Amino acid sequence: MSNENVADGDVRRKGGLGQRIAYAFGNLGQAAFYNAMSTYFIVYVTSCLFSGVDKALAAKLIGVITSLVVIIRIAEIFVDPLLGNLVDNTNTKWGRFRPWQFFGGLVSSVLLAVVFSGMFGLVNVNSTLFIVVFVITFIVLDVFYSLRDISYWGMIPALSSDSHERSTYTALGSFTGSIGGNAITILVIPVVTYFSWVFTGENAEHQSGWTAFGIIVAVLGIMTAWTVAFGTRENQSALRANAEDNGGPLQAFKAVFQNDQLLWVALSYLLYAIANVTTTGVLLFLFKFVLDNQAAFSATGVIAMIAGLVMSPLYPILNRYIPRRYLYIGGMVSMIVAYVMLALFSSNIVLVFIALVLFYVPGTLIMMTVILSLTDSIEYGQLKNGKRNEAVTLSIRPMLDKIGGALSNGIVGFIALAAGMTGDATAADMTPTNIHVFKICAFYAPLILIVLSLVVFVSKVKITEKMHAQIVDELEAKLASGEIVDDEAQPVEAAEAAAAVGDETQTVKN
Numbered sequence: 001m002s003n004e005n006v007a008d009g010d011v012r013r014k015g016g017l018g019q020r021i022a023y024a025f026g027n028l029g030q031a032a033f034y035n036a037m038s039t040y041f042i043v044y045v046t047s048c049l050f051s052g053v054d055k056a057l058a059a060k061l062i063g064v065i066t067s068l069v070v071i072i073r074i075a076e077i078f079v080d081p082l083l084g085n086l087v088d089n090t091n092t093k094w095g096r097f098r099p100w101q102f103f104g105g106l107v108s109s110v111l112l113a114v115v116f117s118g119m120f121g122l123v124n125v126n127s128t129l130f131i132v133v134f135v136i137t138f139i140v141l142d143v144f145y146s147l148r149d150i151s152y153w154g155m156i157p158a159l160s161s162d163s164h165e166r167s168t169y170t171a172l173g174s175f176t177g178s179i180g181g182n183a184i185t186i187l188v189i190p191v192v193t194y195f196s197w198v199f200t201g202e203n204a205e206h207q208s209g210w211t212a213f214g215i216i217v218a219v220l221g222i223m224t225a226w227t228v229a230f231g232t233r234e235n236q237s238a239l240r241a242n243a244e245d246n247g248g249p250l251q252a253f254k255a256v257f258q259n260d261q262l263l264w265v266a267l268s269y270l271l272y273a274i275a276n277v278t279t280t281g282v283l284l285f286l287f288k289f290v291l292d293n294q295a296a297f298s299a300t301g302v303i304a305m306i307a308g309l310v311m312s313p314l315y316p317i318l319n320r321y322i323p324r325r326y327l328y329i330g331g332m333v334s335m336i337v338a339y340v341m342l343a344l345f346s347s348n349i350v351l352v353f354i355a356l357v358l359f360y361v362p363g364t365l366i367m368m369t370v371i372l373s374l375t376d377s378i379e380y381g382q383l384k385n386g387k388r389n390e391a392v393t394l395s396i397r398p399m400l401d402k403i404g405g406a407l408s409n410g411i412v413g414f415i416a417l418a419a420g421m422t423g424d425a426t427a428a429d430m431t432p433t434n435i436h437v438f439k440i441c442a443f444y445a446p447l448i449l450i451v452l453s454l455v456v457f458v459s460k461v462k463i464t465e466k467m468h469a470q471i472v473d474e475l476e477a478k479l480a481s482g483e484i485v486d487d488e489a490q491p492v493e494a495a496e497a498a499a500a501v502g503d504e505t506q507t508v509k510n
Contacts, residue, residue, distance in 0.1 A: 022231025024172035029224030031177035035184040036217045039281050044210050046416040066413030084395030095234035097151040104148030105225020109218040111141035116214025149398040158234040167316045178308020185301030259381040264460040266396050269370045271453035273404030275446035281412045282442045292427035304360040311364035328369040331362030332454040339447040376468040
């Protein structure tokens with residue numbers, strides 16, 4: 001038995017069921033937080049935040065806010081790898097990742113409640129000061145949420161270096177993430193409407209309802225982040241013990257750009273993320289302004305939640321018999337069919353729900369394949385460059401999610417303004433032009449991105465379960481003999497070539 005196998009067995013004995021539950025619980029609040037910010041914050045901005053402001057000024061402020069959100073999150077292309085490097089170079093008696101779960105969860109959650117409060121009504125006092133305070137608050141919120149998100153997913157290789165064990169943690173996180181993210185979709189309208197009625201006596205959306213919604217998500221965010229902080233334990237394997245010096249920011253960027261497999265997976269996922277978040281961001285508009293049945297919108301959250309609850313635990317089982325490459329391809333084909341149906345039959349509620357099933361079911365297959373491919377690229381990069389960058393590598397997916405969310409925020413704001421879907425507008429106010437603009441942005445443009453994502457993945461992503469197992473074996477041998485040097489490209493290429501021969505017919509038996 002190799003040293004690594006001993007280490008992996010030790011990881012499982014020390015972690016146990018309690019650690020798995022604690023880790024899984026973390027993504028319940030994290031996914032709820034992300035969905036609240038990436039989808040419903042702009043809905044709140046366009047529908048309620050400026051309701052007490054002159055309409056002309058409100059339109060300008062909506063444009064300013066959506067533009068600022070896009071700019072801030074695009075800037076994270078450069079910031080998130082630096083935050084990942086900060087996490088990688090954190091050394092405390094509590095470990096590398098857990099402190100950021102504690103502080104990141106606390107600060108980001110408190111500030112989430114603040115932004116959903118409308119900065120405590122400041123917009124009605126001084127709109128200029130509101131913009132300034134909002135920008136500062138949103139940047140700090142985003143940084144600390146990033147630290148929480150990066151440290152959460154970056155923790156997986158610190159819990160195990162075994163591919164199957166990693167898939168178990170990933171599946172657990174995805175399972176609870178499906179509950180948290182989709183519960184927000186189910187509950188947002190009932191919660192906002194209920195608390196608006198409690199505080200105003202009116203059965204409509206008001207600021208008080210959105211404030212209550214923000215506070216609920218914030219409390220959940222703190223509880224779940226602290227569960228990870230206090231309920232997990234990082235372990236040292238041979239691979240991690242020999243990779244304590246992670247270098248500075250320049251080395252972090254160098255590690256990212258030298259890892260070709262990381263970059264191709266990232267590009268494929270970015271195209272998918274932009275399409276996915278754009279569509280989910282405007283589904284409420286589909287039900288409110290096209291189908292004229294806003295009450296039915298909560299059912300989309302039910303569909304998404306059931307899909308996640310079924311597919312998350314099923315993924316590791318399927319992956320024992322089907323290479324994750326084909327799970328990803330199958331998921332993308334399902335989404336393409338869903339987009340075609342949504343574009344052609346957007347006024348038929350029955351066909352819309354069938355399309356949404358095809359849209360949500362493969363989401364877990366795609367997400368978990370990306371997470372595992374990025375996680376396995378850590379050893380790929382370590383063998384190729386002699387550096388092990390855990391949090392930096394796994395900061396890429398959260399960064400791409402936020403870029404997709406930022407672009408979605410901008411697109412949602414654009415649609416709301418261009419199609420007249422703001423303020424007190426109803427389905428009766430929609431013209432054929434309004435609906436046409438909506439369908440182009442919500443379905444046709446994302447469909448093109450999904451097709452491009454599939455093409456990139458099929459043609460460029462080579463890292464597989466078999467290839468990763470060979471890389472780990474190579475790393476073990478080189479670490480044991482002290483042979484790790486700065487340029488290990490040839491062994492990686494050899495592993496890739498060997499993997500290509502057998503990967504068509506079998507997966508690694510973990």
